[in-house]
Amino acid sequence: MSAVEVSYTEDGPADAPVVLLSNSLGATRGMWDPQVPALAERYRVVTYDTRGHGESPAPAGPYTVDDLVDDVVALLDRLGARTAHVAGLSLGGMTAMRLAAREPSRVDRLVLLATSAKPDPQGFLDRAVQARSGGTAPLAPTIVSRWLTPAYAAGHPDLVARLEAMIAGADDEGYASCCEAVGHFDAREDLARISARTLVVSGAEDPALPPPHQQLIADGIPGATLVSISPGAHLPNLERPLEVTGALLAHLDAAGSHA
Numbered sequence: 001m002s003a004v005e006v007s008y009t010e011d012g013p014a015d016a017p018v019v020l021l022s023n024s025l026g027a028t029r030g031m032w033d034p035q036v037p038a039l040a041e042r043y044r045v046v047t048y049d050t051r052g053h054g055e056s057p058a059p060a061g062p063y064t065v066d067d068l069v070d071d072v073v074a075l076l077d078r079l080g081a082r083t084a085h086v087a088g089l090s091l092g093g094m095t096a097m098r099l100a101a102r103e104p105s106r107v108d109r110l111v112l113l114a115t116s117a118k119p120d121p122q123g124f125l126d127r128a129v130q131a132r133s134g135g136t137a138p139l140a141p142t143i144v145s146r147w148l149t150p151a152y153a154a155g156h157p158d159l160v161a162r163l164e165a166m167i168a169g170a171d172d173e174g175y176a177s178c179c180e181a182v183g184h185f186d187a188r189e190d191l192a193r194i195s196a197r198t199l200v201v202s203g204a205e206d207p208a209l210p211p212p213h214q215q216l217i218a219d220g221i222p223g224a225t226l227v228s229i230s231p232g233a234h235l236p237n238l239e240r241p242l243e244v245t246g247a248l249l250a251h252l253d254a255a256g257s258h259a
């Protein structure tokens with residue numbers, strides 16, 4: 001499948017190094033709102049909607065993570081960015097991981113949050129069927145219940161409603177096709193080939209992709225560092241924005257380049 005022109009937003013100085021942020025399944029680029037202002041003080045921050053999500057096109061499936069990588073490469077080309085720091089959460093982390101393995105010259109620093117090199121496929125393939133038959137809206141409450149810890153969700157009903165609206169707003173076919181991309185993803189053979197200096201971030205209480213998934217990634221990528229955010233569930237960047245933004249900046253700002 002050919003690349004699609006994804007919708008994106010830029011913040012920060014146009015001549016600064018690019019930081020590209022890739023969203024999770026069901027979210028939009030708005031999921032990075034807590035991180036953008038601090039990153040944009042010294043980076044050209046690019047957030048985009050993965051195909052099937054937000055304002056990006058949703059071509060007919062099936063999709064693979066390699067298709068999503070093609071979209072990112074096309075976006076970097078449109079931006080005139082030979083290289084970028086790339087951070088992705090969950091599906092966004094899978095996209096970032098595959099990009100770093102496939103196109104190592106395009107990735108400077110890599111940050112992989114709440115993601116997996118080999119998700120358990122069945123739940124995602126079942127969810128694809130449900131999204132196609134009944135739409136994404138009925139799935140949203142259960143999915144969002146894994147994105148935040150129960151205590152945090154109870155205290156932040158407006159955020160819960162906003163996240164559920166993101167999922168309900170995803171294109172049904174595009175979302176289902178992204179579920180299938182997750183279900184078929186296997187990057188275990190990629191890990192040893194990733195040369196970008198890598199930070200891996202876990203939500204300590206993430207029920208969707210629990211910490212052993214990130215431990216496997218950190219063990220497999222040479223020189224990778226693992227940070228655990230606690231309390232934190234599947235979207236620790238929303239629940240613990242200061243810690244996650246601080247970890248991102250510390251990793252991006254640190255001297256040196258490839259591992």
Ligand SMILES: O=C(O)CC1=CCC(=O)O1
Pocket residue numbers: 023024025026089090091092143146182208209234
């Ligand atoms: O949507 C979920 O339940 C968790 C998830 C897996 C891949 C992703 O991006 O989100």
